[in-house]
Each structure stands twice: as structure tokens, then as C-alpha cells.
Amino acid sequence: LLVTNHHCGYGQIQALSTPEHNYLEDGYWAMNRSEELPAPGLTVTFLQSMTDVTAVLDKAYSAALKANKKSEEAEELAQAAREQTMKMLREQAEKDNPGCHASVTSFYNNNVFYLIVSKTYTDIRFVGAPPASSGKFGGETDNWMWPRHTCDFSMFRVYAGADNEPAAYSPDNKPYVPVKSLKVSLKGISDGDFAMIMGYPGRTQRFQTASQLKQMLEVQDIRIDARTVRQDVMWEARMADPVVNLQYERKYAGSSNGWKKWIGMRQAFANLGIIEREEKEEAEFMQWVNARKKRKAAYGTALEDISTAVENSTENMKAITLLSESVGNIEIVNFAMSAIRGVSRSLQGSKEDADKALEEVKAAITRQYKDYSEALDRKEAVALINFYRQNVKPENAIQSLLDIDVEEYVRNLFDNSKFTSAEKLASIKDAQEILTDPASQLGLQLSSNMMGFYSPVIEAQGAIAEGSKAYTAGLLEWKAGKPSYPDANSTMRLTYGTVKSYSPKDGVIYRHYTTLKGVMEKEDPDNYEFRVPARLKEIWQTRDFGQYATADGEMPACFLINCDITGGNSGSPVMDADGNLIGLAFDGNWESMSSDVMFEPDLQRCICVDIRYVLLLMDKFGGAGYLRDEMNIVK
Secondary structure (H helix, E strand, C coil), rough: CCCCCHHHHHHHHHHCCCCCCCCCHHEEECHHHCCCEEEECEEEEEEEEECCCCHHHHHHHHHHHHHHHCCCCCHHHHHHHHHHHHHHHHHHHHCCCCCCCEEEEEEECCEEEEEEECCCCCEEEEEEEEEEEHHHCCCHCCCCEEEECCCCCCCEEEECCCCCCCCCCCCCCCCCCCCCCCCEEEEEECCCCCEEEECCCCCCCCCCCCHHHHHHHHHHHHHHHHHHHHHHHHHHHHHHHHHHHHHHHHHHHHHHHHHHHHHHHHHHHHCCCCHHHHHHHHHHHHHHHCCCCHHHHHCHHHHHHHHHHHHHHHHHHHHHHHHHHHHHHHHHHHHHHHHHHHHHHCCCCCHHHHHHHHHHHHHHHHHHHHHHHHHHHHHHHHHHHHHHHHHHHHHCCCCCHHCCCCCHHHHHHHHCCCCCCCCHCCCCCCCHHHCCHHHHHHHHHHHHHHHHHHHHHHHHHHHHHHHHHHHHHHHHCCCCCCCHHHHHHCCEEEEEECCCCCCECCCEEEEEEEHHHHHHHHCCCCCCHHHCCCHHHHHHHHHHCCHCCCCCCCCCEEEEEECCCCCCCCCEEEECCCEEEEEEEEEEEEHHCCCCCCCCCCCCCCEEEEEEHHHHHHHHHHHHHHHHHCEEECC
């Protein structure tokens, strides 16, 4: 039995939902194993081992460099030797661990390497989740904010073959028996209690330079503006039609989460002087570098090399971002481009190959119409093309989009395209019809225009990677003996700290926890984001909290800890000093939105849903108390 966040299970719950059985909006609980719903495409991966193989790779590199020292291609041959050694390590690990996948992942900007072995299970079934009014309570208004009252959880079950190993879905599969499972604590938390998280943080930028951070903010500003336009159109359509609301729940969430984070990041950078502090550190670093000839030779040009590469690529990065966030978000254009990619490989083959490819493409796109509204796509297209025209530099523009009546252009585009519905798509008889479709023509113009900006970006990325490796190596030498950990890269990490309140500004102190009382205080029946289910209000009114209440009879909702997390940590278990599950990580706080760049221990907080609130919604609200019987409860 696996518990994660509601927003982590969001896509699968939405995919399983229909207007008649809207599990996302209404919630769902399987009352026995036979009611657990298969979730096609969902996987669960278990880490088996992590091994530092840096020395092995460095040895292969050095040996090849020495053996080929007279060759003009010595560096390329040494790199090839490193790559070959990586391949051998992966192959040997997979041979030693049947049924597992092995990869070599870099840390500290290619200064350290780990061999990571994992095992993936593919028969995963949906067990249950609260309705969106609880699992996403507060919506985008409360996203990244404290105080918080979201019961952000969902439950799935991992199934395995008779040998407890990964197996394709079968009714005969059995629930996976884990090597270790967590005890679930109902003891509660207090300010100052130890807490730790194990999870898979996605990406941080702790080793980026000031020039890289400035570029990041400029690119993110374009994303913010474009997504504001698209999300406003999408939200209006969602609120007007429950079917469209279901279709676009996931798309909206996927857009808005980053959008709000980037807005907060821009504010935090200004409030906390992030760029200025990074520039100060770089100046001090260069003083240290220039004090020794050996350091100067190794690290002396790293910052300048990175800055030059960033400067050479910034305008192109902005042009690519504007395209992808505007015209690139018109859905029928994306359908058309996926069709072109699908059939293009078969055009040089036999007619039989071409026909087969065409049918596969049509089947793949047809599945996407379940979550598609032509009317909404038309409105978004008008808004996004207008946004593009208003922001593109004339010399960078798709010329066919400049001197047009946008509404008429979009009307013709959609009226004449066969990518607006499954019925029209089915009428396509050959690849040529795909290539001449107006949506394909716009997509090809977009692709051609975008490709013109890529060459300088790719060249710059190579220079940045080389400079970053040297800069990071220099930082590690400069700060030797001080605590340091590599940027997040979607590998397992442990972070520890304490349950802790905080003060966001003068005169304000935020308590370390919230209760169900706050849900009732925030309720607004006329606001989609702040609806409260009738059953939850009944539980509140009758105080039917059972064993999940605090000692003074309150019902806990969420709590704060000062652990270091980022995107990717969502759904990670929050454990006490004894390794018992006390909650789930699901968000960060607004005041520390620069935390991917600099960790701010006084301000940064991880927002967690209390496991007692999770169990209340599962048991008292959802009626699935039988699941508690398979948990090891600690009181």
C-alpha cells in the first residue's frame, strides 16, 4: 500500500475519471481489492543501491589520456574511454541484479558519479483519494502559501507476480510485499521535534552563477506572462463547464504550479538579494583563485567562460521560450506535429509500413481527445497568437503570423484542420493529408523558426557545462571541510531538521501547525477553490475525529518543518526520530521561493499534511477504515 500526494496521483486519477464517474472531483475509495482500479502507464520504482564510481571512471579517463598523449584526439579518446567504462558498469550491474535497471548519474556538475540500480513495478492500482475539494483545497490561491489546510494525499497499491517480482498487469498478481514498510505514528508533533524526509528532489541551482541566474529570471518572466494569458482563458472555460473542468484540471495544474513558483522566485530574489549575494561570493572566490597559480590555471576562466556563453545564448533562449509558451501550446498544432513525427519515418518504406504508421498515429492522438475541447483550444489559440505577436521581435517572427486578422486566421485554421476531432482524424487516408493540414503547416513553420535559434544555445550549453564543472570543483576545494551537498537531480536524498514555526516579517509569527478549524474558516461555497464537502462539515460539527484528534480535541491538518526540499519531493514520507511516518511533504512556503538557489534556514519551510488528517479522510470521511488494519499504527 503506497501513499503519496493527491497532486502526484492527479494525472492517473483524472485519466481514470469520466463525467459519469468523476473520481477527481468526487473522490473514490475501493472497499476491497477487487475494486482497486488498474492505472495503466503508472510505475513505482524502488532504489536497490547507489555506488560511488568516480574513481573507476577517473582511472579509465586518465589511462586513456596517458596512452594517447601524443594524439590530437587525446581528450576525445579519454572521454570515450570514460563512456565505455560507464557502459560496462551498467551492463555488469544489470547482470548482477536481474530484473533491475542500472544508470550512471553525475553529481556536482560532472565531478562525481554514482552507479544507481533500481527495480520498477508496472502493475499499479488506484486505491483511493479524497475529492478535489479536500485534496486540492485552496487551489492556486493557497499554493506555496502558509497557513495551509490541504489534505493532499492519494493511495495506490503495487502488485507483483507470484515471485514478488515485477510483472505486467494480471488479475492473478498479488500485492507486493516490501522489504521494509513504515510504521504510522498517531503520537502527533510539537515545535522542535526532529523530522526527516527521504525522497527524490528534482532540480536545484545551488552551483549556478549570477549570470546564469539572471538569464533564468529573464526566461521565466516570459513563461509567467504567457501562462497568465493561457490560464485565464482556461480557467474561465473550466468554471463554465464541468466536463471541460475535468478535461483540463491536469493541464491547468501542470501550468500554474510553475507559474506561481516563478512569480514567488522573482519576489524572493529581490527581497533576499540573491543575485547580489551570489556576485559577492563569486568575487571572494576569484580572490582565492588568483592567490595561487595552480588554482588560476584550473579555475581562473570558469566564471568568465560561463558568463560569455550565457550572454551569447540569452536572446535565443528567450526566443525559443516565447515560441514554446505561445504558439507551441496550441493543442491541434501539437497533435499535428506528433502525427508528422509518427509517419515521417515510414515515408521511405513500403506502403504497408506507411499505412501501419498512420493507423498507430491516429490511435495515439485519438486517445488524447478524451481531454480535449476544440472550443477552448480555439480561444487559447487567439490569445496565444496575439501574445506572440505582441512580444516577438520582428526579425525573429514567424512571418505568416504578422500581418493577419488573428480571429479569422484561427477560424480558418480550426475549420480546415482534421486534428480537431477523432471523427475528422479518422478520415485521413494517407501521410500527405497530414503534411498539408493547416495545423501541420503552422507546426512546421514553428519548428523551422525555433530550429534557427538552437545552434547558439547548444554551443553555449557545452561551454557552460565545461565552465560549471571547473567552477564547482573550485568551490568544493575552496570550501573543503564545510558541509556541502550536490544539486538535486531526481536521485534519492535525505534531509533532516525539526518541526518549526517561522516569522515571515516583523510582527508576524506563523504557528507550526494548522487544524480543521481553519478549513471551516476558509470555506466559501461560491469559490471553487474553497468548497468544503458536506461530510467533512458533519465530521467537524459532531467532532467525530476518533483517535486522530490531538490531546486537546483538535483535528490537525498540516504542519511545518525546516527540511530542505524542492519539486520532486512531493509525496515524500516525513518521519520522526524513530522512522515512523508522521506526514507527507507537499509544498514549500512563499517567502523562500529562491530556495532552489540558496537555502534559507530561517525562512524556508516544508509544508506537510499530517498523517492523522490523511487517516481521518480515509477512514471517517471515505469509509475505508479497513485499510488501517494493514497499517502498523504507533500511538
